[in-house]
Amino acid sequence: MSLSGNLTLQRPGFSLRASFDFPGRGTTVLLGPSGSGKTTLLRCLAGLEPAALGRLSMNGVVWQSDDPPVFVPVHARQLGVVFQEGRLFPHLNVEGNLRYGWRRRIQPVQGAAYEGAVEMLNLGTLLQRSVQKLSGGERQRVAIGRALLAAPRLLLLDEPLSAIDRAHRDEILPYLVRLRRVLDIPMVYVTHSLEEAVCLADHIALFDSGEIASQGVLSATLSRLDLPFPFQDDLSVVIETTVIRWDADYALACLQIGDHILRVPASTKPAAERVRVRVCAKDVSIAIDPHTQDSILNKFPACVIELADAHHPAQVVLALDVAGIRFVARITRLSCATLQLSPGKMVWIQVKSAALLI
Numbered sequence: 001m002s003l004s005g006n007l008t009l010q011r012p013g014f015s016l017r018a019s020f021d022f023p024g025r026g027t028t029v030l031l032g033p034s035g036s037g038k039t040t041l042l043r044c045l046a047g048l049e050p051a052a053l054g055r056l057s058m059n060g061v062v063w064q065s066d067d068p069p070v071f072v073p074v075h076a077r078q079l080g081v082v083f084q085e086g087r088l089f090p091h092l093n094v095e096g097n098l099r100y101g102w103r104r105r106i107q108p109v110q111g112a113a114y115e116g117a118v119e120m121l122n123l124g125t126l127l128q129r130s131v132q133k134l135s136g137g138e139r140q141r142v143a144i145g146r147a148l149l150a151a152p153r154l155l156l157l158d159e160p161l162s163a164i165d166r167a168h169r170d171e172i173l174p175y176l177v178r179l180r181r182v183l184d185i186p187m188v189y190v191t192h193s194l195e196e197a198v199c200l201a202d203h204i205a206l207f208d209s210g211e212i213a214s215q216g217v218l219s220a221t222l223s224r225l226d227l228p229f230p231f232q233d234d235l236s237v238v239i240e241t242t243v244i245r246w247d248a249d250y251a252l253a254c255l256q257i258g259d260h261i262l263r264v265p266a267s268t269k270p271a272a273e274r275v276r277v278r279v280c281a282k283d284v285s286i287a288i289d290p291h292t293q294d295s296i297l298n299k300f301p302a303c304v305i306e307l308a309d310a311h312h313p314a315q316v317v318l319a320l321d322v323a324g325i326r327f328v329a330r331i332t333r334l335s336c337a338t339l340q341l342s343p344g345k346m347v348w349i350q351v352k353s354a355a356l357l358i
């Protein structure tokens with residue numbers, strides 16, 4: 001199963017040239033700076049850009065081709081689409097908006113799907129509310145519910161959180177993470193927020209000036225030492241792991257990393273919960289001897305796998321193996337020379353900080 005294509009679209013001052021092969025399952029995030037072409041590609045996937053040239057197919061079904069000419073119209077692509085500002089029907093209440101999606105369902109679904117979506121998005125207490133009296137986060141939850149209830153074969157989300165303030169974004173992100181875990185509908189999600197991307201993506205496509213500069217599985221892509229220029233500061237690994245315990249005395253979550261424990265600040269986290277943690281290259285340092293007294297909690301034995309020049313001439317980037325898990329580090333060229341680092345060398349990595357995601 002896959003969503004693959006090779007599309008071009010010319011606009012005054014901008015051209016999209018996108019070659020891609022996204023999995024037909026899970027969430028693919030299109031990430032990139034403003035104006036890099038993410039929404040344009042999403043619109044091409046939806047069939048909203050008839051001027052685009054090239055080919056596009058979903059699970060082997062051709063949606064677009066130049067020769068022979070094929071262009072499957074938007075309504076026949078069996079999509080759910082959620083835009084930045086939700087686009088709810090103002091004359092209908094929350095239930096009316098949800099029922100609209102339900103009536104338009106594309107394929108047969110279980111009778112309990114309506115109640116399931118209401119429960120999953122926590123909309124039960126809002127059903128009779130006018131959509132004009134909803135917060136931005138609530139509005140987007142209704143928009144997502146309405147799109148889901150149409151039982152689409154592919155869900156397209158165009159920066160659904162960008163028009164929402166930080167507090168409401170933090171409120172709605174867990175619902176999106178839940179959708180990703182529970183639903184079997186492939187999603188393509190556009191954002192310029194790396195934080196949203198690392199919470200939601202299984203697969204990621206990095207956009208730069210109308211092209212996909214890199215694409216692949218989330219952590220493997222973000223931890224490439226040859227990340228394209230606008231993304232080099234994002235060099236990191238995203239590890240999906242389990243909380244072993246939460247240390248209430250010090251407000252630290254203890255996470256399983258191979259045979260090791262990574263301690264990460266967290267206000268509370270139940271044991272056994274699955275979490276994602278992001279470790280940035282800039283927060284990892286390297287030592288030959290781990291027995292120095294310092295404040296760093298997380299020290300693991302590691303083997304250097306790969307070394308490369310960083311964008312800044314004073315720095316290098318390294319990939320390291322810790323119990324079968326890839327980490328990345330950015331250090332100075334001088335430190336690299338002083339420690340005589342090269343592939344195969346055994347060292348210790350010191351993780352200065354790590355961000356616990358959802």
Ligand SMILES: Nc1ncnc2c1ncn2[C@@H]1O[C@H](COP(=O)(O)OP(=O)(O)OP(=O)(O)O)[C@@H](O)[C@H]1O
Nearest residue numbers: 011012014032033034035036037038039040041192
């Ligand atoms: N309808 C349009 N007509 C002409 N140019 C457009 C149109 N829509 C977008 N553009 C231009 O196409 C380029 C790509 O825009 P696009 O919206 O795809 O970028 P984006 O990466 O999604 O950005 P953002 O994160 O700001 O939404 C930009 O230069 C934009 O100004």
